[in-house]
Amino acid sequence: MIKRILVPTDFSEQARNAFEVAIAIARRTGAGIKVMHAVEVPYGSGFSATGDLTMQTDSMEHVYVLQLLEKTKADMARLVNSVDHAGVDVVQQVDVNRPINQIKRTIKEDGVDLVVMGSKGSSGLDEFLIGSNTEKVVRTASCPVLTVKQRNPEFTVNEIVLASDFKREIRHAVEHFKTFQALFGARMHLVYINTPGAFESSSNISQKLEHTAQKYGLQNYTINVYNDVMEEDGILHFAEDIRADLIMMATHGRTGLSHLLSGSIAEDLVNHTNIPVLTFSLK
Structure with missing residues (x-):
């Protein structure tokens, strides 16, 4: 049951695409959405997670952070108003915190059922939703994480790839x-x-795949063995061959294993495919 969706945002095009997908899912499920941005300020600036001044700090720094918070809140309002979300309960949240810490905190405190994130891939490492932050969320979130690159406001899913070593x-x-x-x-x-x-x-x-399907009570599925040089390449090529709308993977996080559940495969897929990827950490 999906009742609460979290959309971390850096106000980029990909983050807006993720918000549109979250809206489409919410319309199917009746879920509420929280759109969240965390402002990371210098250590010792004296600001609490709610943006309040908690200790004596340099007045110029104080003014700068307050202006940054006001600008961020304005950016948030523009983002929310730029997407048709009629009939969907959307809440805006701007906090002062490290992004990954605030995402994990919000998941726990709000009982989030699904995180929907934008991802640019492996090239823009200086952006909030790229590289380490995306990988950390995929690796550590206690709920499923859906990563989105391209615009897909209707977000209909007909063909799903479930990749694993089983x-x-x-x-x-x-x-x-x-x-x-x-x-x-x-x-x-x-x-x-x-x-x-x-x-x-x-x-x-x-035989192993069929046993897995029976064990977990799967329905409407196919069994496939696909030959390729590397696991990641094989998943991508298979997904492209069947014109998949979504790739699903479980991850244990970075354990150093070479199998699909090692974490690195899931994170690499998030970076290297334009197909949405739904991951769940088994940690």
Whole structure:
């Protein structure tokens, strides 16, 4: 059940695209949306998480931070008003905090069911939603995270790729994924990427995938074994071949493993594909 959606924003085009997708999901689920931006101020500036002055600080710095907060609130209002959200409950939030800390705090305090984030990919590392912040949220969030690059205001999902090594317990992730599948009435394509370094016979893998599908009570699905040089490339090529609307992956975070649940594969996919990616951390 998706009742509360969090949309962290840096007011970029990709972040606006994420807000549009969140609106589309909210219209299907009746969920409320919180659009959030965290202003990171210099350590010791004396501002609390609500933007209040809590200790003696330099007056010029004080004025600068207050002006920054006012500008941010104006940017937030413009963003919210630029997207048609009629019938959807949208709340705006501007805080003084490190972005990743505020995202995690809001997820916990608000009982967030889904985070929808914009991502530019691997090139713009100086932006709020890029690189380390996106990867940290994907890796550590206690709820599913949907990353979006391109504009897709209707956000209809017909074909879903569920990529995994299917060797670990992913029940908690699958329950979230099943909810998303049911929301759109989509078909789920279970895929194992067969690589030269971890090659198995197609018949053995197909049996494992079918066992997984039965174990987790999946419906409306297909079983697929796809050969490629690397797991990430295989997922991308398979998703492109079937014209997938969404890629789903569970992640354990960065554990140093070479399998799909290592975390790095999920984060690389977020950076390198224009297809929306839904991840859930099993940590």
